[in-house]
Amino acid sequence: MRPLTPRRILAICGMLAAILFVVVVISLRVGAYPISMRDIVVTLYNGAVGNGDSSEFSQVIFGLRLPRIALGILVGAALSTSGAGFQALLRNPLADPFVLGVSSGAALGAMLSLIIAPHTVGAIQLAAFIGAAATIAAVYFLGRRGGQLDSATLLLAGIIAASFLSAIIIFLLTLVNGPGLRSMTFWLMGDLTAPPPTQNVLGWFGFLYFVFIVAAGAMYTTSSDLNLILTGEQEAGHLGVNVTRVKLVVYVAASVLTGLAVSVSGTIGYVGLLVPHVMRMLFGTDYRLLIPTSAIGGAIVIVLADTLGRTIVAPTELPVGAMTALAGAPVFIYLMRRRIR
Amino acid sequence: MAASTATQRIIAAALSLACGVFACGMRDASAAGIHSQQSATAPAPTPADPAAQTTANKRATKLVTDETGRRMAIPLNVQRVVSLAPNLTETIYALGLDAKLAGDTTYCDIPLAAKEKPHVGAPQNPSLEAIVALHPDLVLATTSINRAETADALLKIGVPVYTSDPHTITGMLGATALMADLLGASEQGATLVAQLQKRLDALHAALQDQPMAHVLFVVWEDPLISIGQNTFIADALRWAGAESIIVANQNWPQVSMEEVVRLQPEYIVLTADHLAAETHEHVHNLRDRPTWRELRAVELGHVVMASEEFTRPSPGLVGAIESLAHELHPDAFAPKAENRKVKIEAGELLYAAAALTESALNSAKGCGTCAR
Numbered sequence: 263m264r265p266l267t268p269r270r271i272l273a274i275c276g277m278l279a280a281i282l283f284v285v286v287v288i289s290l291r292v293g294a295y296p297i298s299m300r301d302i303v304v305t306l307y308n309g310a311v312g313n314g315d316s317s318e319f320s321q322v323i324f325g326l327r328l329p330r331i332a333l334g335i336l337v338g339a340a341l342s343t344s345g346a347g348f349q350a351l352l353r354n355p356l357a358d359p360f361v362l363g364v365s366s367g368a369a370l371g372a373m374l375s376l377i378i379a380p381h382t383v384g385a386i387q388l389a390a391f392i393g394a395a396a397t398i399a400a401v402y403f404l405g406r407r408g409g410q411l412d413s414a415t416l417l418l419a420g421i422i423a424a425s426f427l428s429a430i431i432i433f434l435l436t437l438v439n440g441p442g443l444r445s446m447t448f449w450l451m452g453d454l455t456a457p458p459p460t461q462n463v464l465g466w467f468g469f470l471y472f473v474f475i476v477a478a479g480a481m482y483t484t485s486s487d488l489n490l491i492l493t494g495e496q497e498a499g500h501l502g503v504n505v506t507r508v509k510l511v512v513y514v515a516a517s518v519l520t521g522l523a524v525s526v527s528g529t530i531g532y533v534g535l536l537v538p539h540v541m542r543m544l545f546g547t548d549y550r551l552l553i554p555t556s557a558i559g560g561a562i563v564i565v566l567a568d569t570l571g572r573t574i575v576a577p578t579e580l581p582v583g584a585m586t587a588l589a590g591a592p593v594f595i596y597l598m599r600r601r602i603r
Numbered sequence: 604m605a606a607s608t609a610t611q612r613i614i615a616a617a618l619s620l621a622c623g624v625f626a627c628g629m630r631d632a633s634a635a636g637i638h639s640q641q642s643a644t645a646p647a648p649t650p651a652d653p654a655a656q657t658t659a660n661k662r663a664t665k666l667v668t669d670e671t672g673r674r675m676a677i678p679l680n681v682q683r684v685v686s687l688a689p690n691l692t693e694t695i696y697a698l699g700l701d702a703k704l705a706g707d708t709t710y711c712d713i714p715l716a717a718k719e720k721p722h723v724g725a726p727q728n729p730s731l732e733a734i735v736a737l738h739p740d741l742v743l744a745t746t747s748i749n750r751a752e753t754a755d756a757l758l759k760i761g762v763p764v765y766t767s768d769p770h771t772i773t774g775m776l777g778a779t780a781l782m783a784d785l786l787g788a789s790e791q792g793a794t795l796v797a798q799l800q801k802r803l804d805a806l807h808a809a810l811q812d813q814p815m816a817h818v819l820f821v822v823w824e825d826p827l828i829s830i831g832q833n834t835f836i837a838d839a840l841r842w843a844g845a846e847s848i849i850v851a852n853q854n855w856p857q858v859s860m861e862e863v864v865r866l867q868p869e870y871i872v873l874t875a876d877h878l879a880a881e882t883h884e885h886v887h888n889l890r891d892r893p894t895w896r897e898l899r900a901v902e903l904g905h906v907v908m909a910s911e912e913f914t915r916p917s918p919g920l921v922g923a924i925e926s927l928a929h930e931l932h933p934d935a936f937a938p939k940a941e942n943r944k945v946k947i948e949a950g951e952l953l954y955a956a957a958a959l960t961e962s963a964l965n966s967a968k969g970c971g972t973c974a975r
Contacts, residue, residue: 293730293732294723294730294732294733294736295732295733295735295736296736316761318735318736318738321735321760321761321762322732322735325759325760325761326731326732326735326756326760327732436853436857437853444727444749444750445750445751445752448727448728448750448752453752455728455731455752455753455756456752456755456756457752457755457756457759458759461759572730572732576724576730576733577709577722577723577724577729577730577733578709578724578725578728578729578730579724579728579729579730580728581728
């Protein structure tokens with residue numbers, strides 16, 4: 263394999279970013295409301311120079327499609343990055359946010375908020391985040407053995423936490439009524455249709471992207487060390503890597519990213535597991551390349567899946583979580599088989 | 604190592620730059636949103652024709668708080684309505700306002716003409732874009748089938764969504780009158796509500812001396828799902844002189860067969876189309892099924908089909924209540940006994956024959972109730 267130069271990283275990421283751009287343009291263009299490419303450009307330009315109008319074009323572009331794309335990019339990037347992080351941390355190809363119980367914790371938080379404060383704006387997001395954080399703390403505590411973060415114990419603790427929390431969710435589902443139950447069902451399937459909980463759309467997305475940058479950036483600073491840890495923890499230690507510190511950083515960063523994604527979109531499966539694997543098959547296992555490519559790749563997958571979800575059975579919409587599972591598995595199997603041959 | 608750290612920095616910088624650019628775009632987006640609210644009366648620079656008409660209609664508005672507490676400005680002169688639930692579509696037709704119905708859901712099938720309207724998707728997950736594409740002045744939703752997220756998202760982009768939340772038949776009548784008001788048809792609304800109320804009062808008078816029938820209302824057969832006390836169906840049952848045997852706080856409780864066996868309902872009420880033949884089939888089906896066939900109600904053939912309208916809080920529900928009351932309390936309506944009921948028990952055949960003769964006599968006299 264060719265040596266990994268900054269040039270190569272930028273070239274590959276640039277290529278993926280170009281694909282993401284194309285997907286975003288497609289997503290802006292298609293939908294139940296017909297808008298020509300020219301009208302999209304005019305509306306975007308008017309919005310960008312502060313000359314927005316009240317036309318239905320700007321309602322659809324700025325009110326419906328752009329926020330959804332922005333959310334899709336964020337959720338896809340966050341889930342894939344955290345998946346890549348968990349896979350390195352546990353040195354287990356099956357590790358992803360769901361296996362570790364983080365998503366179930368977030369789901370339980372969301373459900374409790376629906377029971378306790380069903381009409382409070384933003385309560386679901388906050389509760390989901392708290393649920394994710396609490397689960398992470400519990401799993402981290404249970405996953406330690408002799409003061410060390412033990413991969414196998416951590417994975418086991420995560421799986422047990424996930425099934426325990428799922429059981430509580432099923433019990434609580436029988437207590438939720440009417441509209442709350444419907445919201446919850448869609449939330450559990452992964453759904454990007456919920457509007458931002460505040461009037462300040464910019465502030466909301468600014469906050470979400472800020473959290474993403476901080477967590478993903480923190481994980482990226484460990485990528486060289488992660489490469490060494492993947493060859494063996496002891497060897498990495500001999501080479502001067504502070505293994506405990508690196509693992510802690512990756513663990514916290516990956517958990518924050520999961521909590522972030524789950525709190526705004528519900529539980530979207532497959533992306534955190536599949537995208538890092540696909541990127542490894544395509545571009546190799548170096549984490550300096552794997553983290554950014556996973557982030558962009560995840561964004562591509564979610565935006566594409568959501569675009570398909572709102573067009574293939576139009577006018578009804580399919581939840582994005584159903585789409586990722588439907589399309590993700592065959593693609594993954596194809597890539598896996600091809601690599602074996 | 605040094606090279607890789609530099610790479611990391613470059614990528615981090617590129618990432619944050621990209622997100623910064625994106626954030627600017629979003630600021631413009633939200634600025635545009637505020638701008639659009641302020642200039643709602645000014646003609647838009649590049650809208651399509653229908654959009655311009657909608658803008659003109661939106662000029663005169665009134666502030667309204669809906670039954671879920673959401674506040675919104677609704678045009679005084681509503682011309683284009685999108686209904687997000689079958690019962691709301693039905694109400695619009697009952698008010699004779701179907702000309703104003705710009706679109707409905709794929710579930711809207713009563714009356715049949717509702718199927719011909721443009722659809723915006725299923726009630727729980729409609730396409731918001733498809734709704735906007737119909738240029739509605741007002742969108743109607745209900746808590747009994749729609750999601751709060753749908754109403755929130757539409758309100759956020761400036762499309763008024765009025766959500767009704769009826770839990771009783773009286774509440775349904777109130778919601779009907781309110782809908783008529785919103786659509787500028789207060790008179791039709793008042794007339795319709797008065798008619799329905801009169802029919803309900805007559806029913807109440809007829810059933811006054813009847814004991815409550817204890818029924819199992821089956822929303823779904825497998826798994827068995829029934830109703831809780833706070834649903835409009837429970838209230839509709841009370842108007843029909845019946846009481847659900849299931850006591851639950853949930854709206855749609857899942858019930859074990861064991862509980863049904865213990866409670867032994869007098870009647871089992873199923874919902875489906877109004878075909879009498881199906882009642883017959885259903886009784887036979889239940890008699891073929893293990894636990895069900897041991898229920899006394901099934902043995903006696905006390906299985907009643909309520910029309911599909913029974914599950915929809917709309918004006919048609921009153922007719923469904925009347926039919927069910929006739930099925931459950933034939934004695935109360937003895938002089939004009941039902942002829943549609945399918946009798947299964949041999950012992951009841953005699954009664955059926957008598958009822959048929961009765962109804963033949965009645966139809967000869969031109970009895971309106973029986974003809975219906």
